[in-house]
Amino acid sequence: MRKSLVSITFMLGLFAPTAAFSAEKTVTLAVQNMFCAACPFTVKSSLQSVPGVKTVLVSFENKTAIVVFDDTKTNLQALTKATTDAGYPSAPKG
Numbered sequence: 001m002r003k004s005l006v007s008i009t010f011m012l013g014l015f016a017p018t019a020a021f022s023a024e025k026t027v028t029l030a031v032q033n034m035f036c037a038a039c040p041f042t043v044k045s046s047l048q049s050v051p052g053v054k055t056v057l058v059s060f061e062n063k064t065a066i067v068v069f070d071d072t073k074t075n076l077q078a079l080t081k082a083t084t085d086a087g088y089p090s091a092p093k094g
Helices: 002-015 039-048 076-085
Strands: 024-031 053-059 064-070 090-092
Touching (some): 039 076
16 A cells, blocks of 8 residues: 555656746846936846746846746746847846
8 A cells, every 4th residue: 555655646746747846936137238217128028028937126226137937937047148138238146
């Protein structure tokens, strides 16, 4: 009986949906080249276009973007690439 239970548990782990193992992550990016009040809109738009991004808050004053994302759908490299491709290089702050 115990052997069967262990086997069933193992099989469930193999076939469980990926979403069950996803984690919502938050990163603060230091964003370069934001010189006018319109720049944060471009940065926000570039980050929102990345699949898996849930929320974006861009601060012109602090030159930062706080991004909440699903780590099973995207990663830090994709986020920094999105801003860089839009003309605003970024890197994790801190």
